[in-house]
Amino acid sequence: MSAPICRICHDEEGQEPLLSMCKCSGSMALVHVSCLERWLNTRHSDDCELCNHRFPTTAVQYSSVVIFYHWFLQSGKRTQWAAFGSLMFFTIMGLWGVLSCYYSMPAVSMQALGDHAWIIGLMVTTYVLVYTTALFVTVRCFYLSFRSWISQSPKRRRLVVPSTGRAGASHNRLPEEAASLM
Known part of the structure; x- marks a missing residue:
């Protein structure tokens, strides 16, 4: 059985944990936070293109x-x-x-x-x-x-990562637990 990978960069959990930040399930739910931030800033969007879930983001202010x-x-x-x-x-x-x-x-x-x-x-x-x-x-x-x-040019987005998110196995959250994190 293969290890879970990030749906954006297709790398395994290494330096950064894989988290499930949206309502997608299975291997499509797992992403690195840095990969997701880069993807959202490239797309100029705050929602998942698969499940349309809105990610918790904040605008980054620059000088x-x-x-x-x-x-x-x-x-x-x-x-x-x-x-x-x-x-x-x-x-x-x-x-x-x-x-x-x-x-x-x-x-x-x-x-x-x-x-x-x-x-x-x-x-x-x-x-x-x-x-x-x-x-x-x-x-x-x-x-x-x-x-x-x-x-x-839209503002840069920074994901607000829930502090209770578990690395690796975070895609196994119950729907109630996932909703409470948002």
Whole structure:
């Protein structure tokens, strides 16, 4: 007679016990908790596809940095290259603007400009305005893409495992005992 196996990964009970988390019976009832969590997150569902039993799950809350990291990794090469290119562009343009002002201001004296000193102020103001507007539009574009991804990506699910569940033989529970665990 063969040993019971997980219906998802088809491995025997090793590092992790096999549990019956739904109303399925026999060998179809046994799963590793980690396998079931991965399967539910892949399917974006909280119920068993065989018996339609709803698994006890909770949503996992992540920090904004972790969510942004997941979005960036899953966004695709085109978005990653666009983000890298935008970062390089704004870094170089920002440095260029600061350095050009720093090195050109001492060379241009107010006496040499005379009545045209306002031209320097207008040039600096225009540069700052264009730079800030381009930066705002770029950040807004990435932010909208990020918000769209969040609305389409469901929350990660974590199973709430009953503390009275028995490893291995948990598929032999009585219906009353199984109902009391949920």
